Amino acid sequence: MKKLVLDELNRKNVQEFKQAEKTPIIVVLDDIRSLHNIGAIFRSSDAFLIEKIYLCGITATPPNKEIHKTALGATETVAWEYVKEVDEVVSQLKQQNIKVYAVEQVENATMLHDFKVTAGVKYAVVFGNEVKGVAQSVVNNADGVLEIPQLGTKHSLNVSVSAGIVIWDVFQKLQALV
Numbered sequence: 001m002k003k004l005v006l007d008e009l010n011r012k013n014v015q016e017f018k019q020a021e022k023t024p025i026i027v028v029l030d031d032i033r034s035l036h037n038i039g040a041i042f043r044s045s046d047a048f049l050i051e052k053i054y055l056c057g058i059t060a061t062p063p064n065k066e067i068h069k070t071a072l073g074a075t076e077t078v079a080w081e082y083v084k085e086v087d088e089v090v091s092q093l094k095q096q097n098i099k100v101y102a103v104e105q106v107e108n109a110t111m112l113h114d115f116k117v118t119a120g121v122k123y124a125v126v127f128g129n130e131v132k133g134v135a136q137s138v139v140n141n142a143d144g145v146l147e148i149p150q151l152g153t154k155h156s157l158n159v160s161v162s163a164g165i166v167i168w169d170v171f172q173k174l175q176a177l178v
Helices: 014-019 035-047 065-071 086-095 136-141 159-177
Strands: 023-030 050-056 080-082 099-103 123-127 144-147
Touching: 023 035, 023 086, 023 159, 035 050, 035 065, 035 159, 050 086, 086 099, 086 123, 086 136, 099 136, 099 159, 123 159
Parallel strands: 023 050, 023 123, 050 080, 099 123, 099 144
Antiparallel strands: none
16 A cells, blocks of 8 residues: 555645535534634534534634644635524524534433434534533524443543544435435
8 A cells, every 4th residue: 555645635626625515514613712623623624525614602713823723724615604602503503404413411312323314404513612511502402412422431522523523423424325
């Protein structure tokens, strides 16, 4: 096996990305403190052609040097919008018949590996603050809650790692329906 060089990866340029059909997933970030986490989530969203990212609360917005360090240009490809109130975004998405799922540890959460997607449905996944998690109001109004199973001693994952896992899981399940 030979390691591929950049030119051999056949990646889209910015214009091709913007014109490409997007994966029907929307990412909502609420009160994310770390600029590096925000950038990493943009980068994962670019990798899987995510439709849009909503940045809410204290979540910083591009352009930002610290976000750019980990996003590596993904803030130029992935569509994003700032909306101060996360509950407003959740309400708008639900009015558009988008299925909204909080990613959190709650009673009766659906384990990610048990989550089933439906063809033709658009999904939004909400990630919350690194310490406080997803707001209870979002949990209350979401169509469901997804939990990433964890078997070790720690009770949480870094939010950018969680986002990468959930985005990949939902992406590959949607791809299997095509």
